[in-house]
Amino acid sequence: MTPTPALAVTTPATRTTRTVGKTTTDARPRTAARPQRPGVSVRTRITLAMALLVALALTGSGAIVYVIEYDRNREQAMNEVNQEIEEFIRFQENGVDPRTGEQFEGVVPLLQIFLERNVPSPSEAFLAWYDGEALPGQDPGDDRYLGDPDFDRIVEELTPENGNRLWRSPSDGEVLIAVQSVQFEGDDRVGALVVVQELSERDALLHETMVTYAIVAFLSLLLVLVIGWWQSGRLLSPLRTLRATAERIGATDLSKRLPVKGHDDITALTRTVNGMLERLESAFSSQKRFLDDAGHELRTPLTVLSGHLELLDPASPDEVESTRKLLLDEVDRMTRLTRDLILLAKSDRPDFLRIERVDLDELTEDLVAKARGLGDRDWRHDGAPAVRVDMDRQRITQAVLQLADNAVKHTRDGDEIAIGAALSAGHVTIWVRDSGPGVPPGDRELIFERFGRGAVRENDEGFGLGLSIVRAIAAGHGGTAHVEDAPCGGARFVLSLPLRQNRPEETQSWPAS
Incomplete structure (x- = not known):
């Protein structure tokens, strides 16, 4: 017997497929694409609204004049x-x-x-x-x-x-x-x-006068129409430019900006749209950079994992155990790398920081106490003013401890490492200085870039993301991060943050209570 072929029945709302011995119903609605109807442009509506208002005003004025003159004629005749x-x-x-x-x-x-x-x-x-x-x-x-x-x-x-x-x-x-x-x-x-x-x-x-008035009013209305059409087109020109710019913006090019002219509401809208485009470009760039970095850096550990798994002999317990330890170590490295990349990607988001009022001298003392666990060094406190400033305490702690860990890697047991802070010219500076070999001038910008690394010591398993995270935290506060020569030799890494002001009536720094 020849098998019965499958029958497919499709209705506009529900697609049902019937097969011998089995019926499957796909209840997904299918909506036909509606053609876009050309509507009346805003320019035309504005012009027509102006013309209607002017026509009503002229008609009302003419009617009032007619009634007044009509009554005046009767009054003069009566006199x-x-x-x-x-x-x-x-x-x-x-x-x-x-x-x-x-x-x-x-x-x-x-x-x-x-x-x-x-x-x-x-x-x-x-x-x-x-x-x-x-x-x-x-x-x-x-x-x-x-x-x-x-x-x-x-x-x-x-x-x-x-x-x-x-x-x-x-x-x-x-x-x-x-x-x-x-x-x-x-x-x-x-x-x-x-x-x-x-x-x-x-x-x-009176009739002749009103006829003359009607002619003048009609010509005035035409003039208003022409001027309204020209003026509305001039005022709406930035919106047309906005539409044209939006049409030219693609997924790979968000660099287009609207020209800013004038000082009216349209200009304010133009600035707002430009700001939105800048944020979108920054967000897309951050995502693209994250994907590029993740794809580039995860390729090697994934290759290592794949290679060892392919060569693994399941019958050998010793080889399984050694491969297991190696793969777990690679997984840990991938986890740290992924965590650092995600942190850098989040640094461009508005919720990256949680600003609070922080006692600067108390913060630096806590930082010195926490940094002592990073290594056997001569930890010092360079001092800090007793003021309260606005910053994200956790992010600043993360950045300074990253700098302290970096200083530990470039010093030996017993070497001096110091943490301090100061206020100067509307900025608060927080530094970590060490007595190590310092950073060559040619590497001082390179080490703050993603995956940028200068001279490293043996057994340094870093990815080159630590200092880029430090710079991202400083930039999130509106500040900068840089390295300079320490006064007594070595390197001094400095976070320079502008004093934040949340409310106009408050000063930018407060004495610590």
Whole structure:
């Protein structure tokens, strides 16, 4: 019988593989890659936001101006109407016909003479009303309002109360109608002066003004758009440079930096990004250096282990035992090497140090006491000021004991080794001096490099990492490590650390309590 082939069924959410006698379900979700949609750029959004705000401001300003001017036109028209009414009231109160010098005989002569002696402006019309009927006006054109039922009705309604009202004429647009009544004693019939003030010309001027304003506002808006587009592009230029720089940065090249220009928020962001790039470059460099160092230095002990294991004769107990001791020794060396490399890799991290306030004189005395166990030497204390400084006590102890161990390797029993500290020019210096042969000037930088070694004594199994660890600890404190000639011969290794200041109100050093 031919075996049944395996069947594979795949759905968008779950991939299930069925085999004869066995079913396996892979429930991993499979998400389709979504295409990136081009969005509106920040520059465009800023420009549109500016344009919208300016458009709203211009529109609001135009509306306010229109309302103010519209009300002002009505107020001016009302003032002109009131002026004509006041002149008519004074003329009526005088009561003397200027043609005869005698009192007016009735309402009609009063109204007719007033119309003859007062010429209305082009936007005004004077009409005389008597006993519910209109008298002909001075200007024949003023009679154009007569015969309109709405106009007649308004005049009849306003005559008893001497009021005014706005009315929209079919031919002249909106007009202001004001009525002032007059009545003689003994005459039951009532006359009235009707003043009509046309508002169309004023409204036309206001309309022209607003059209002009709209054109100027539109041109201003275009100008704002152009300036906003240019200015936003100028302000966002560092961000575009940031994007372009980020695109050029690769895993092997983190040296690109953004140009710093100006003193605004974008400049502050640029400095922050540059600082981030520097930290990333330092971190990547540290990792790369760690991998290179580990790969280089672990190759030899791994080769030794592999070679001895391949040549090992399991049937020989003596050979197994000797190989075991040799391999354990190599494992110990690899452990020490790995520990030192990890410590150097950690030296670039911000949590490498734990700063605390330390009594400097007490620290140096403890260091001398701990160093006595490193070898039979004449250990001395060069003294230290009684001050308290900020440092990582454990890291400084590690560095100084490393220097002391190095001094033991280059001296003999009974030779003098001293540890001391001092304050000078805003720095605290801690040193270890010995009476050994010293360090040649040509080796004084080499010995602080990783795996860098000068002249070494016989049976020195170091890796050349001890002094590089010392320099890393000093650099973590913002200081330096160097070697110089001791005053009485030999070498003096010096840690120079700046005095730390955690708070502005505190001084950089404190007397020890």
